[in-house]
Amino acid sequence: MKAIRYIGVSFLKGKIQLAEIEHKRKKRTVTVLAERDTAVDFAQGANLSATHPQLGIFVSEMKSLIRQYKVTAENISFALPPDPMFINIIPVDPGLQGKDLSQYLQWEMNQYFPDASPKDFFIGADSLPLENKTAQQTFMVAVRRGIAAFLQKTVTGLKLKLNIIDIDQFSTEKTLITNYPEILEHEIVLFGLRKNGVDASLIHEGAMTDYRAFLYNGDSDPTKPIMEYLKYLKQKNTDTPAAILLHGIDIAHDFVVSLRTTTGVKQTLEMNSLRKIRTSDRLSKQFMKESYRFAAAIGLALRAK
Helix, strand or coil: CCCEEEEEEEEECCEEEEEEEEEECCEEEEEEEEEEECCCCHHHHHHCCCCCCCHHHHHHHHHHHHHHCCCCCCEEEEEECCCCCEEEEEEECCCCCHHHHHHHHHHHHHHHCCCCCHHHEEEEEEECCCCCCCCEEEEEEEEEHHHHHHHHHHHHHHCCEEEEEEEHHHHHHHHHHHHCHHHCCCCEEEEEEECCEEEEEEEECCEEEEEEEEECCCCCCCHHHHHHHHHHHHHCCCCCCCEEEEEECCCCHHHHHHHHHHHCCCCEEECCCCCCCEECCCCCHHHHHCHHHHHHHHHHHCCCC
């Protein structure tokens, strides 16, 4: 089998994170971890489009990063921050499929964006475990077409092939599953720390079954939203998590220790995104040490077609 390489790209705190992974038979090797500043704020990306004035700047930034780190992959994916996206968990009739499901999802969108055209968003849905015969809880995600067009034109400018556009927190699920297989049979809570926000998910039997986003201004300590999410899970009669894993920005060891004490969950850890994956000798030791920052990018690069 010929080796194929995939690029995953994410965005945190004004920087681009890039991971390249080589897939060969059942072996996967992280060949590149890279990071640089960017002028494009994807957290404020609602107005991005294929004609946006910063498109050329972003293409140049990506070309520079690819050239500097000698990236050779032909397939690229992007993990976007949730801010300009629409993410919700809704009940859906299990019998809805195809066109009927699409029309229902569009109706749901119109409840939140009554002035939006069906052409304004790409809408997707992913069913959660069936709870009863009349309503299936379903993740609904809507990506603005302008953002997708911006990324598609970027990929064209890079002369690459677009593989996946996903949400940062959802992309990290693959990284967690790959690196922590021994705890997947238990309840795991995943927290993504970003500027002025926390993404929270429940991983049940290796699959994401719940998601909430918390925004805050001023005090940047994420302890409050983390505890709020754990309280919410307890109210849903969810078992106490066997582990809490953290990814994203500024995960200080002292904070992890403090959170471990506050939550009472002994397995509270910053995610080691390289724990079970082979790595190239040329990777930056600092990036490897802070691999939790690359969790979303690595998760995307793990997802071959």
